[in-house]
Amino acid sequence: MNEQTRPDADRLLAQIQEDEARSRRGRLKVFLGANAGVGKTYAMLSSARAALREGLDVVVGVVETHGRKETLAMLDGLAILPAAELTVAGRSLKEFDLDGALKRHPALLLVDELAHNNAPGSRHAKRWQDVEELLQAGIDVHTTLNIQHIESLNDVVGSITGVRVWETVPDRVFDEADEVTLVDLPPDELLKRLDDGKVYLPEQAERAAKNFFRKGNLIALRELALRRTADHVDAEVKDYRDQKSITRVWATRDALLACVSPREGGERVIRATARLADSLDAPWHAIYVETPRLQRLPESERTRILNVLKLAQELGAKTTTLAGESVAEMVVGYAREHNLNKVVIGRESVDGQSWQFRWPWRTTLVDRVLRSAPELDVVQISRGAAADGRALRAPTNVQVPTGSAQAGKFH
Numbered sequence: 001m002n003e004q005t006r007p008d009a010d011r012l013l014a015q016i017q018e019d020e021a022r023s024r025r026g027r028l029k030v031f032l033g034a035n036a037g038v039g040k041t042y043a044m045l046s047s048a049r050a051a052l053r054e055g056l057d058v059v060v061g062v063v064e065t066h067g068r069k070e071t072l073a074m075l076d077g078l079a080i081l082p083a084a085e086l087t088v089a090g091r092s093l094k095e096f097d098l099d100g101a102l103k104r105h106p107a108l109l110l111v112d113e114l115a116h117n118n119a120p121g122s123r124h125a126k127r128w129q130d131v132e133e134l135l136q137a138g139i140d141v142h143t144t145l146n147i148q149h150i151e152s153l154n155d156v157v158g159s160i161t162g163v164r165v166w167e168t169v170p171d172r173v174f175d176e177a178d179e180v181t182l183v184d185l186p187p188d189e190l191l192k193r194l195d196d197g198k199v200y201l202p203e204q205a206e207r208a209a210k211n212f213f214r215k216g217n218l219i220a221l222r223e224l225a226l227r228r229t230a231d232h233v234d235a236e237v238k239d240y241r242d243q244k245s246i247t248r249v250w251a252t253r254d255a256l257l258a259c260v261s262p263r264e265g266g267e268r269v270i271r272a273t274a275r276l277a278d279s280l281d282a283p284w285h286a287i288y289v290e291t292p293r294l295q296r297l298p299e300s301e302r303t304r305i306l307n308v309l310k311l312a313q314e315l316g317a318k319t320t321t322l323a324g325e326s327v328a329e330m331v332v333g334y335a336r337e338h339n340l341n342k343v344v345i346g347r348e349s350v351d352g353q354s355w356q357f358r359w360p361w362r363t364t365l366v367d368r369v370l371r372s373a374p375e376l377d378v379v380q381i382s383r384g385a386a387a388d389g390r391a392l393r394a395p396t397n398v399q400v401p402t403g404s405a406q407a408g409k410f411h
Helices: 009-024 040-053 069-073 098-104 127-136 151-161 171-175 187-195 202-210 215-243 266-280 292-296 299-314 327-337 365-372
Strands: 028-033 058-062 084-088 091-095 108-111 140-146 179-183 256-260 284-290 318-323 342-346 377-381
Touching: 028 040, 028 215, 040 058, 040 069, 040 108, 040 140, 040 179, 058 098, 084 098, 098 127, 108 127, 127 140, 127 171, 151 215, 171 215, 179 215, 187 215, 256 266, 256 299, 256 327, 266 284, 266 299, 266 342, 266 377, 284 292, 284 299, 284 327, 299 318, 318 327, 327 365, 342 365, 365 377
Parallel strands: 028 140, 028 179, 058 108, 108 140, 256 284, 256 342, 284 318, 342 377
Antiparallel strands: 084 091
């Protein structure tokens, strides 16, 4: 292998078992949009027609055209599954025919509007539950979803738009999708489509323009869609790295690792890392490595370490405590496992003077980390005058070096 390390046997076995389970399950592709009218259903149908030309057995399970002529035209030549008819409160309703789809068992099934609530009397209350049963049966599914229908974003979208969305999909359904395609349209173009009658029928379009379809709302929803898609791609990168047993960090995006030391001044390091992560819009972790020697620390010092980790968690970090013989090895291993490309370390000093100037033969943690993982960037943070009890001011400007252990500048 060319990644400098041999794959872990337990992880390799778990990966083989996971791959076997995936091979029996259908694949889910989600066409994600910031809002109605961006072209999700059209993009899904375009992809389906390409698959049909390649000889794949493609069936339309349910597609909502909303009266759009362009979308309706894309259905030409595609096999369409008849809808199931349900009687609810004396009324006849048409719904997606789950049993008919399972019996037909195409290679690829199109199921529009993943967040749809099924009519009473359906086997499942939610359409995403229908999709899960189809996937378990080994059928590939293509579907569409608007960003406001992801469960964890429901409150966020409501606070931005003032509109409560009642149909939602659990985050795990979206996160477990095999592929996510973002269908994006700038707000001005979407508003023009609305004016041209290409999103809703005239009566619906007028109501939408007064409520959901305001430019500020569309900009915010677009940002949410872009970020959620990026998160899904990050997860795909992690899965690929795990499958290929890749350990070297890939700096596809900035991500930080703060190292908590038993020495005083750790709060300063944590606060500086939190600000740096915020300025970079980057996720960050904080870890403490307990070596055999550090297990004998007094209770007061152990309490201080726990408080520093608690502070990191409150400021948004993922925190953990590791045990090992070498702090540098554990730091590098954690950074590589979680693909964190920037390591933040408190500067080692005595009486304000750096150790490497006092004892030339002594190697610092920074030296050892860079020697083991030259692909990492290391940022050194001054711990300040914690020992003499003076008040500390957190750094306001941190210079991030590239592949070197230079100190940042502070005011």
